[in-house]
Amino acid sequence: MLSLYFYKTDFVEKKGVNLTPDDRGYYFGDGIYEVFRVYNGRIYEQQAHMDRLQKSAADVRITLPYSLEQIGDILTKLVQLNELVEGTIYMQITRGEAPRAHPFPAEATPVLLAYTTEVKRPLTTIQNGIHAISLEDIRWLRCDLKTLNLLPNVMAKQTALDRGVQEVVLHRNGTVTECSASNFMIVKDNVLYTHPANNLILHGITRAVVLRLANALHIEVQEVPFTLEQLQQADEAFITGTTVEVTPVLTVDGSPIGTGQSGPVTRKLQLEFERTFAL
Template sequence: MYLYQHQFVPKEEVAISPDDRGYYFGDGIYEVFRVYNGELFEAEGHYRRLEKSAADVRICLPYSIKELHEKLIELIQLNHLQEGTVYIQVTRGSALRSHPFPSQPEPVLMAFTTEMQRPIHKMDQGITAVTADDIRWLRCDLKTLNLLPNVMAKQDALDRGADDVIWHRNGTITECSASNFMLIKNGELWTHPANNLILHGITRDVVLKLARQLQLEVHETPFLLDELKLAEEAFITGTTVEITPVISIDNVPIAQGLPGPITRQLQQAFRKHIGLA
């Protein structure tokens, strides 16, 4: 079942207009929640980010957060989801194709669930990455539907024989195509600060809290492309990837090309945090 506007309907009954601004302008926002054991993970953080995205692009959410939460819980139960994701999308609605906002917008909300297992193999073995110029706009903190640069970068990485891309702006590392990036240098954790140049990842926040609990020194500070050569460990964080080691960047192994001990510590702490350890 899908949540479409104010009703739960089968997928084939979802009828989004070709005049929807989300279709021809990408004029909308979205959020992806992880579900463990039938429950939304870090729901409050996701709702805060959804509210911020909506406010900054000036879309009125058709539900209060309390009402939305109740609807998403009902959707999870209707679909008998135990492990997977909930995707929610809100567009500005239908209007004639013209750049200015419609005078009386009627936002369109859609949500659905997807069964998804934890990516155990990649978390155990690690992934490879390549670097590329970050050519996106300057509001990467907003979770909007304008993801073509992310799609192109991900495909380019796959075409180059890697699993993902690590972006940089003029030599400063930002993030990956659908996740945040962190590295370990001198036994300390480094990641780009949560400003307008990266998505403020919910899993990123959890990992930083866990790192501090493990007495790791954490630096939310910009660092340069050249510093990847000094990385003792590297990993990505995200809703669907959790904490996944990066074992090679631009065909150069990180350490010995194996996940490192601090990454393993953080993975174990994360498993405990989600109730699986």
């Protein structure tokens, strides 16, 4: 299996990726990114990712170095060249190279970097579930933009691992937002609840898919804020994300959610996800 990268204008081996310390992504985290899932050699929900990429770029005022159609062609070719059947594509676009200064540089050209990784579906955690803790959400107020500024997420995830669990449920003054690397949903009395897709959470691609599947399954959905107390009283909880799909959350802060097992609504959504995408 090959391992080519796309860097700036061409497909190259890793040693051909000559990142410079003058790249604003290195200095300031001045860039955006997307992670695409590949199933059976096909890019999952590609258009939704592209739409989000375009919004992130527009809001942080980065001019995309290629059209969305050209970026799609680049990613498709990267999958083909690397003979990727199941895995992920990581792609980032930085504002470009310039001497270190806070204002946007007038002459910098945005830089696109993309590569693939072979990753299998996390079937054990999807089936058996994970455990989580809760932490105050200390991130900035534009969490809807998929930028390179991920240090708070990294610190939250490491705190979870240090405490022997797999994820963090973030909250702002007791109101649950999302997780360190995924969106979060609960079920109470067969109603699905999740935080509204505003500036406080990332508009997850798999989140949107799950809400679409819930609608098809006639599961009532409420996109409304809920509290940590309501979380603890929920019947079920699960996370959604490109690499985690639909994964049950069994406990939060050591307390079981519902029965402490994967619930019927979660399982129904998992089965529909697999059926819809022929997994």
